[in-house]
Amino acid sequence: GNSVTQMEGPVTLSEEAFLTINCTYTATGYPSLFWYVQYPGEGLQLLLKATKADDKGSNKGFEATYRKETTSFHLEKGSVQVSDSAVYFCALLPGAGNMLTFGGGTRLMVKP
Amino acid sequence: DAGVIQSPRHEVTEMGQEVTLRCKPISGHDYLFWYRQTMMRGLELLIYFNNNVPIDDSGMPEDRFSAKMPNASFSTLKIQPSEPRDSAVYFCASSLGRTFSYEQYFGPGTRLTVT
Numbered sequence: 001g002n003s004v005t006q007m008e009g010p011v012t013l014s015e016e017a018f019l020t021i022n023c024t025y026t027a028t029g030y031p032s033l034f035w036y037v038q039y040p041g042e043g044l045q046l047l048l049k050a051t052k053a054d055d056k057g058s059n060k061g062f063e064a065t066y067r068k069e070t071t072s073f074h075l076e077k078g079s080v081q082v083s084d085s086a087v088y089f090c091a092l093l094p095g096a097g098n099m100l101t102f103g104g105g106t107r108l109m110v111k112p
Numbered sequence: 113d114a115g116v117i118q119s120p121r122h123e124v125t126e127m128g129q130e131v132t133l134r135c136k137p138i139s140g141h142d143y144l145f146w147y148r149q150t151m152m153r154g155l156e157l158l159i160y161f162n163n164n165v166p167i168d169d170s171g172m173p174e175d176r177f178s179a180k181m182p183n184a185s186f187s188t189l190k191i192q193p194s195e196p197r198d199s200a201v202y203f204c205a206s207s208l209g210r211t212f213s214y215e216q217y218f219g220p221g222t223r224l225t226v227t
Contacts, residue, residue, distance in 0.1 A: 043203050043218030098143060104154045
């Protein structure tokens, strides 16, 4: 079956630090990959996506590259801000089907 | 665009009572999803609809849970009878299907507390 594994949090960083949140997946075929972000008290919002191998998704300074050879989609940001504090979810959509499979989420806390 | 609308935002009820959660998807979206989020189990897909028809309800925990979508602009998730272990945040999401980048738009959630 399909599965997504994320690094456990919380991840605590100082403002302007470099961020990496690891995500690996297991899936048959050619899934699409996503990062969603959940701010406190809100629903999930799509942050970025990649639909095929070697694609790089980017948004708001965040980036992730679809690596088929390592089945990974790690989220990175060069300089985090306090406003980036949230829970980040990695997810995959299989090549056939409409059901997203989410990872467990990683809480990021950025301190000033 | 108002986004996905859920009501109520908070619900506190006693064990054994019936609970109904409501969702209005984004106009024009043809897929609707119900999720449950807890600390212990994370984010779980309960059921999803396509064009108002339930497609996969394998995530519905048990017969106490039921979901309907009588028309394209309204869906309900009902728990009867409710139990304390049903306490969670329930999210509704909608999307325009595979053709348009598969993005799911989530509502703000309903926080359910069953005492």
